[in-house]
Amino acid sequence: MLSRIADSLYWLHRYMERADGMLRLMHTSYILSFDKVQASSMSWEPSLRIFTTLPKEEIDRIKKDNAAVLHYLFLETKNQNSLKVIITKARENARGVQDQITKEVWEQVNLLYHQINKPGLKEKLAGPEAIRTIDSFIKSSDQFCGITDSTMPRGQGWNYMNLGKYTERCLMTTEFTHFYFKKLDFDLKDEQDIIFWRSLLLSLSGYELHLKNYSNLKHNYNVLQQLAFDKNFPRAIYYSLDRANRYLTEIAGSNPVEGSIKLLRTYGRLYSSVKFADIELVEREGLEKYLIYVRKELNEFSQDLGRIYFSYS
Amino acid sequence: MTGESLFNQYPISSHIWDEMKGTEGIRHQYHSIYEACQKLNLDEFLQKHQLAAELFMSQGITFTVYSENEGIERIFPFDIIPRIITGAEWDHIEKGIKQRLSALNLFLKDIYNEQQIVKDGIIPADLIASCPHFTREVFGIQVPFDIYVHIAGIDLIRGEDGTFYILEDNLRTPSGVSYMLENREVTKRIFPNLLGDSNVRMINNYPLLLHDNLVSFAPRQIANPTVVLLTPGIYNSAYFEHTFLARQMGVQLVEGRDLLVNDHKVYMKTTAGLRQVDVIYRRIDDEFLDPLVFRPDSALGVPGLISAYRKGNVAIINALGNGVADDKAVYAYVPAMIKYYLNEEIILPNIPTYHMNNVEERNFVFENMHKMVVKETNQSGGYGMVMGNSASEEALKKAKENILANPRNFIAQPIIQLSTVPCLIDGKLQPRHVDLRPYALCGPNGISIVPGGLTRVALREGSLVVNSSQGGGSKDTWIVD
Numbered sequence: 001m002l003s004r005i006a007d008s009l010y011w012l013h014r015y016m017e018r019a020d021g022m023l024r025l026m027h028t029s030y031i032l033s034f035d036k037v038q039a040s041s042m043s044w045e046p047s048l049r050i051f052t053t054l055p056k057e058e059i060d061r062i063k064k065d066n067a068a069v070l071h072y073l074f075l076e077t078k079n080q081n082s083l084k085v086i087i088t089k090a091r092e093n094a095r096g097v098q099d100q101i102t103k104e105v106w107e108q109v110n111l112l113y114h115q116i117n118k119p120g121l122k123e124k125l126a127g128p129e130a131i132r133t134i135d136s137f138i139k140s141s142d143q144f145c146g147i148t149d150s151t152m153p154r155g156q157g158w159n160y161m162n163l164g165k166y167t168e169r170c171l172m173t174t175e176f177t178h179f180y181f182k183k184l185d186f187d188l189k190d191e192q193d194i195i196f197w198r199s200l201l202l203s204l205s206g207y208e209l210h211l212k213n214y215s216n217l218k219h220n221y222n223v224l225q226q227l228a229f230d231k232n233f234p235r236a237i238y239y240s241l242d243r244a245n246r247y248l249t250e251i252a253g254s255n256p257v258e259g260s261i262k263l264l265r266t267y268g269r270l271y272s273s274v275k276f277a278d279i280e281l282v283e284r285e286g287l288e289k290y291l292i293y294v295r296k297e298l299n300e301f302s303q304d305l306g307r308i309y310f311s312y313s
Numbered sequence: 314m315t316g317e318s319l320f321n322q323y324p325i326s327s328h329i330w331d332e333m334k335g336t337e338g339i340r341h342q343y344h345s346i347y348e349a350c351q352k353l354n355l356d357e358f359l360q361k362h363q364l365a366a367e368l369f370m371s372q373g374i375t376f377t378v379y380s381e382n383e384g385i386e387r388i389f390p391f392d393i394i395p396r397i398i399t400g401a402e403w404d405h406i407e408k409g410i411k412q413r414l415s416a417l418n419l420f421l422k423d424i425y426n427e428q429q430i431v432k433d434g435i436i437p438a439d440l441i442a443s444c445p446h447f448t449r450e451v452f453g454i455q456v457p458f459d460i461y462v463h464i465a466g467i468d469l470i471r472g473e474d475g476t477f478y479i480l481e482d483n484l485r486t487p488s489g490v491s492y493m494l495e496n497r498e499v500t501k502r503i504f505p506n507l508l509g510d511s512n513v514r515m516i517n518n519y520p521l522l523l524h525d526n527l528v529s530f531a532p533r534q535i536a537n538p539t540v541v542l543l544t545p546g547i548y549n550s551a552y553f554e555h556t557f558l559a560r561q562m563g564v565q566l567v568e569g570r571d572l573l574v575n576d577h578k579v580y581m582k583t584t585a586g587l588r589q590v591d592v593i594y595r596r597i598d599d600e601f602l603d604p605l606v607f608r609p610d611s612a613l614g615v616p617g618l619i620s621a622y623r624k625g626n627v628a629i630i631n632a633l634g635n636g637v638a639d640d641k642a643v644y645a646y647v648p649a650m651i652k653y654y655l656n657e658e659i660i661l662p663n664i665p666t667y668h669m670n671n672v673e674e675r676n677f678v679f680e681n682m683h684k685m686v687v688k689e690t691n692q693s694g695g696y697g698m699v700m701g702n703s704a705s706e707e708a709l710k711k712a713k714e715n716i717l718a719n720p721r722n723f724i725a726q727p728i729i730q731l732s733t734v735p736c737l738i739d740g741k742l743q744p745r746h747v748d749l750r751p752y753a754l755c756g757p758n759g760i761s762i763v764p765g766g767l768t769r770v771a772l773r774e775g776s777l778v779v780n781s782s783q784g785g786g787s788k789d790t791w792i793v794d
Binding site: 001002003004006092095096098099100103106107110111114156251254255257309 | 370371372373546547552556559560564565566567568570571581582583584585586
């Protein structure tokens with residue numbers, strides 16, 4: 001596989017995963033923005049803080065204005081991380097590798113691109129149709145996952161795609177977790193009720209699982225357990241790293257080039273630090289430090305991966 | 314309005330050949346579509362039109378206009394009524410193109426080696442020497458099977474009496490074949506039964522023929538030579554076609570930055586290291602291919618590529634330097650080439666062409682400017698063209714000045730009223746002018762042409778310019794038996 005192609009496939013899926021995560025968070029935030037309970041005071045804050053680089057004053061200024069926020073997150077091209085920019089980048093990557101992805105996958109990315117460029121979207125987001133519009137994007141994103149899964153051949157390309165997807169997913173879950181726990185200064189003993197955690201869990205599609213699997217006590221510990229270590233929760237940090245590990249092992253196994261052993265070793269260290277950790281250890285070491293460590297290692301891994309497998313220019 | 318009245322109200326003009334309707338009514342090759350359309354009403358036609366546009370859009374058969382962080386997608390206009398040519402007419406076209414390409418290949422071999430045709434005085438030396446696409450850098454390079462033009466797109470037009478003429482030869486990187494193939498796929502969806510019932514010759518094996526052809530030029534005698542398609546990248550307007558062909562052939566689509574040359578061999582950079590490349594189907598112009606030989610500022614090409622080509626370690630398709638053979642001034646000598654190399658009379662005639670560096674011809678053209686089209690010899694895509702019948706006096710004066718400043722750069726031809734076909738425009742069938750570009754493949758086992766080609770339509774009323782860059786559209790082209 002051409003290095004350039006591998007690079008594009010990796011980034012295609014990173015962008016698509018990011019779009020997916022953003023959409024889910026926006027969906028939750030939008031609905032919660034109508035609730036007059038304590039947790040909703042954050043409403044758009046997580047979306048704006050995690051996905052944009054707006055200064056605090058600007059966030060405080062617009063965070064109560066649904067239409068303005070949705071416009072900025074969805075369509076503002078000055079926002080380098082708006083959905084429109086991300087989908088455009090995903091499509092650029094897909095376009096450059098059109099012969100390496102299936103026609104169905106390409107058409108789905110293309111459909112999303114036309115969906116976000118459709119005239120009248122701005123007005124829809126500002127009016128009563130906003131939630132339906134967000135839903136339709138989530139549906140398209142789900143379809144992308146399904147189509148990719150059911151049509152893409154399992155091979156090199158598949159491995160790079162999924163490595164990108166799970167890297168991005170792990171980073172997002174880490175980011176989200178970091179944001180919410182920061183509200184309690186990373187103090188697991190500062191007990192919060194489920195309403196506080198609900199928006200986080202909903203944004204990660206993990207609320208139902210939480211209700212089913214976890215007791216009604218010690219929410220802070222339970223939420224952290226689920227988001228970091230639950231091996232059955234597809235957006236857990238451990239789950240994402242575990243998947244990424246599988247695809248990375250295949251890549252390094254079939255393409256043993258200079259540096260691939262070292263890359264495996266670096267990744268293995270990060271993976272073990274999640275696989276063999278537990279809540280007690282994390283609490284003892286400090287949750288903030290732990291989350292920052294995961295994020296930093298993962299970003300460095302992504303750079304190393306690029307240097308070893310994608311360097312073509 | 315019903316389909317029947319749509320067809321019956323279709324106007325024809327006495328001095329223009331219409332493909333569908335003659336003085337005796339609908340031509341027999343159009344009967345099947347006429348009958349099928351009779352039952353439809355206008356809304357159904359418009360629905361089909363809409364469906365076709367959506368199909369092109371959703372598949373990304375578009376070109377993009379970029380502005381900050383976002384792009385605007387446009388499709389090439391497609392008209393749903395197919396253009397139909399009879400099997401007998403096609404067989405004549407096929408013979409003519411084969412003859413022409415055989416001569417042009419011999420000409421290219423000759424001109425980059427012995428230059429007998431110049432020495433024998435058939436073609437003036439200054440015409441060749443002054444051709445901007447005559448490429449001295451490839452003089453003497455031996456190409457596999459002496460084939461220079463592997464893929465050709467020959468533009469044909471039809472005059473008022475129905476005769477096919479050769480309008481121009483495209484021997485460098487002719488594009489549009491993906492539209493020929495996609496137009497057919499779209500027609501299959503909007504007129505599902507009609508194609509089968511009408512006995513239309515098949516074209517969808519083109520990518521397979523192309524692939525076989527490319528593989529046959531591999532210099533290494535190995536079972537699975539590596540064939541790549543070299544594209545300038547996603548910002549190129551023909552990028553869709555590049556991905557389409559790569560996908561249909563199952564070959565790698567590469568950019569210049571994916572390749573490198575080491576020890577006169579070409580490699581591509583893969584995640585598993587370097588892999589040698591045998592055949593490059595390039596969709597990049599000559600002057601961008603190798604910054605060491607041609608334009609040093611080109612970032613699209615591969616440094617050292619020509620050295621590998623000269624050594625015969627890689628086949629480049631089409632060969633470099635072909636521009637000398639599709640130069641618009643050299644075009645006029647193709648009948649003489651056919652006589653000289655093949656000792657045959659030309660089957661598909663040329664359009665009379667006046668050279669502007671010949672004083673007598675130039676004066677004749679200047680006197681009859683309103684009946685002439687003036688073209689720049691090294692331009693394509695409909696750029697640099699002045700239509701004498703529609704240009705303003707000022708534009709004509711400017712054209713004359715340009716010609717006098719650099720006569721070798723221009724030719725003139727009498728304006729031929731291209732044939733018309735019915736197009737669905739504003740809820741009516743209206744005649745619009747068309748040309749035809751069949752695609753020919755030259756390989757070691759001869760020349761093959763898929764039956765059909767790209768019919769390009771000038772969508773503006775009365776316009777004779779069919780190029781997509783000048784507001785042209787396209788149609789599916791049927792060869793029926």
